[in-house]
Amino acid sequence: MSTQDPRITQAQAAWEAWNHLGFTKRSERLKKLASELPPLRDAQVQALLRPLLDLSITMEPIQVMPGPTGESNELYLNGRGVTLVIGDDSASEVAFIGQMISALACGNCVVLQWPGQSEWVRNLVEKAHMFGLPEAVIQHLPDSPLEHTLALDGLAVVAAVCTTEQARQINRLLAQRDGLLVQLVCETDPQGCSHLLQPDHLLRFVTERTRTINTTAVGGNATLLELGSTEL
């Protein structure tokens, strides 16, 4: 069976633009979506999404790292790529949406699959498109055997809402893949969403980038020269 899926290819192509939007703009769009899209307006969903999206906004600022003079060092965050959001029988709508929004807010494109809840997922995706999310950024992945889904090329993250047993199974299947190590982010508390509410959760959907610039490559070090003439 082919491990290629056109939806994932489309999502990969759309990723760069979605990722470059930045956390704040994405979160604003997702907040708007959450306020308008019926399944997301549910009070419990809102109770989950509010802190998630607020937290994601805090991930926007570039962190200036300390270091020797004459060099600029910055740390910032990017999405990882395409995230498969997947649910099993134990999953709840709120946790599934939580995983989806977490992935999107962090700059990932998502493909959604929840066997047995296909209609609900399709409906969710259609509405998201209607409310302005780009089609390739959020897509429905029709039901297929878990083994097949988890073998699809181009996945960077799998965000699951499932039992611990299912999590182990998913982990095993992902480990069979070649290429990059796909990150598995599980919520095994579909009612309480305790993992989703932890501050580390969103970090699993991002990759860190460091940018170092030799600011003296052209001339000298203005800041330092200024300090050399300090009158204190």
Add this chain to the structure above:
Amino acid sequence: MFKPHDVLDPSWIERPTTELWKEISPLYAIDEDTWLRELMPLAKPDDAELKQAEERATRLIQDVRADGDSIHMIDALLLEYSLDTKEGILLMCLAEALMRVPDAETADALIRDKLSVADWKKHLRNSDSLLVNASTWGLLLTGKVVTMDEKEDGSASGIINRLVNRMSEPVIRKAMQQAMKIMGHQFVLGRTINEAMKRGSDYRQKGYTYSFDMLGEAALTAKDAQKYFNDYLQAIEFTGNFVDKKAKGPRPSISIKLSALHPRYEVGQEARVMEELYNSVLLLIKKARSLNVAITVDAEEMDRLEMSLHLFAKLYRDPACQGWGGFGLVVQAYSKRALAVLAWLAALAKEQGDLIPVRLVKGAYWDSEIKLCQQKGLSGYPVWTRKEATDVSYLACARFLLSEQIKGVIWPQFASHNAHTVASIMTLAQHQEFEFQRLHGMGDALYDRVIREAGVSVRIYAPVGSHKDLLPYLVRRLLENGANSSFVHRLVDARCPVSDLVQHPYVTLNQRKTLHNPHIPLPRAIFEDRANSTGPNIEIESQWLPFSEAVTGFSQQQWLGRPYLNGQAVDGLPGHSIQAPHDHRITVGEVQFANAELVNQAIEVAAEGFQRWNETPVKMRADALRKLADLLEDNLAELCAICHMEAGKTIQDAIDEVREAVDFCRYYANQAEHHCARPISLSQLQGGQRLWQRQGRGVFVCISPWNFPLAIFLGQVTAALAAGNSVIAKPAEQTSLIASKAAELIYAAGVPGNAFTLLPGDGATVGAPLTRDPRIAGVAFTGSTETAQLINRSLAQRDSDPVPFIAETGGQNAMIVDSTALPEQVIKDAVLSGFASAGQRCSALRILCVQEDIAERIIELLKGAMAEQVVGDPRLHSTDVGPVIDREAQAGLLEHIEKMKSSAHLIAQTPLPADCDQGTFVPPTAFEIRSIDELGREQFGPIIHLLRYKASQLNNLIDQINATGYGLTLGIHSRNERTASQIEARVRVGNCYINRNQIGAAVGVQPFGGQGLSGTGPKAGGPHYLMRYTQLTPVQEMR
């Protein structure tokens, strides 16, 4: 330590030079306050001197200001080219690169970039701007950071519109290039020595004379060094044969840069310098002497001072020089060693009886000296941290140089554009056996008066060369002037009160709260929350010799590597002999590998140890790691010795290895306290808040590589320990000795025996059973992508929940170089990135992507620079490239080289010395390839693959790099800010380095780690790393 006032005692310089030499090096990084307190009395003016110098300076300034013709050269530049305006600054930023860009497309893009940077204002506000450091210009040219005038519209686009509306792009390009040439004309006396001599005629008639400097930077290749040699020789011949009957001043001289005359003017290559460079300079001296043209050796960076003095003394003592008195050098007053150097020079001259001309300058590389020391974590700075301290030092040196016993020994040449300095010299001088020096284009009005009124000789230091080579010179001159607080500019600025310009630096310095500059922390104190790791400066005799002696003390040592369980070494296991990678005839020690039984015991012990360690207050855990950091520094010499002998690391690599390990300890100690000290309150879905405590996860397995056998080993281990986990560490089989030494230090630092276990061994016996055991709560791994896959599968097969797997794997790292880049800078960074540590760094450069328009020049330089690389014994200071780790690695790399020889174009290969056949060496090699697809898997060794690309296909190149799937490091060399930014944004890598090398990430400064096939994250040495080793537990569920 000698007392500065001693130099005024005539008998002081009668002492043997060997004795006075010993006084120089210990002052390299001496405590600034201590030494200034000693030095200041020598600069302290008595009342009469103070009054006289002030009056004289005041008169000079008033005269200069009263002269309508005094605005000259640099001031003219400010006015003519409006460098204190927005347009002027933008134009200046272009100047550094524009002249060397060969293709119109990139030149136009550079112009667009500089004239339309969207967030230009932000850069100005922040001073340290991206790439162009625009505010440097403002600072240098106006004496303060230029703030953009917001009256017009405050935006960069406003400036662009004004310019662009006037001219279309090609016209702008031509205008820019013309502007650069005009500017060059202001600062360069002539493009050739002939032209320079003609242009200098008027000044010679006024009584000035010249010291000609041939423009150019340090040579990287033998060919370039030869070119500079020819230039100097020609300049000497022309100068010596030129007859100017109208000239009133002394004969012109020549200034030479030693770094331009040898491709490896470095302390590590001192043996070559003392032979090859010695011979070159000797030829120049012979020619110069025969034509009566004096030679002055220009100053270089502080690290090279001692070598420069060695070479100077050898040349000075040569029969070719004896009896001449025309061979001199430059001494920089910003150096803490300046006075001691002068005393030694005086003794040298006294010993031989020949005059030594000495140009006393304030110093030109101040900011880069500070930066280098901070990067190296040195014990102190070799330069003063206040401008006025440099001025004080200058006057202290001047008092010595003008003292009676120096007459006929040293010919002082005082170089300064500061009217007060000039006035002070004239006040101190009781005779006229000295001269002043100034730069071409600067200080005309001031020195016209000095010549007229004081009758003292004035020599103009005048650059000669093409406009293309001007800008590095100009930048340095302006920086130097900046260190003078732009005195030249303030001199002609009528708004600046004269009284501000004539205060004696001794008085100024005394008014400061501290003698040192409180705004420039010592290298060890640059981080607010932890001490920077420290190391010796191996270029400095007083630091190198004791360090080297200490390391050598371990040269015969045999180390024993073995498992450590419950804090005790486990003996009785079969031993494996360890050979030095650079010479397999040398046995370094023996390692005993753990067996399956020990692995099982280790897991039990670690599981038992977890709870207690996890419950240990985080401060105690953190303090143990801080103690470990101190112990590592205390054991630096032995650890470096093991790095040499077991891992084949060169000296600086070994020091950096230990420093990184130290930084990890301190960084993660702080991180643990930050994250784990107190519970955090989190919202609950059902409403309300709940307290959670961050703590360890259980038993963590740390599997580390051989290429950073201490730093990565301890990086993983200390993060896991700090978080509260118990740790089982499996070091690489090849580097178990240093891991064993580290284990001893871990226990000595206070980590309980059952919280840390060391299991040396192979992957099958140790790694595999560990990673398939369900009791393991997490794994940190650094190594190959393939092994990471195996571990991941092993973990997943367990009958337990998924656990964190933190993997840092390989890279196929590229450097992208466009045609705005400075080729010499590119080559230095590419050679270091590709060949340092024999290319055995995850971050090492593998693919050098060069815009085709400059590819030929880059290839030429690369060939030349590779010919100068030294492969060999890693214990030697002269060695650039040591061995690869073992025969397997060597065979794989040599196989790749052979394969590439048939499929790609061999650019160059550094020859291996004969004695390399006893070790596992791989010659640094560079190939030209046509496509990244030719590469295949990562080659973990000293091999660079060069790829040309068209400027128009930059995006395709980025796609190809991304298509490799790896994403660890990327280097970018470009002066086009927009290009650099676009590349950085599109290439999917963890660490991007712009206009520098791409190796040597510092802990807490450049968090390190990749994406895709290069690793999972989080980044080691970054703010998110430690959290991955923890879990959040509801407080009431905690015991």
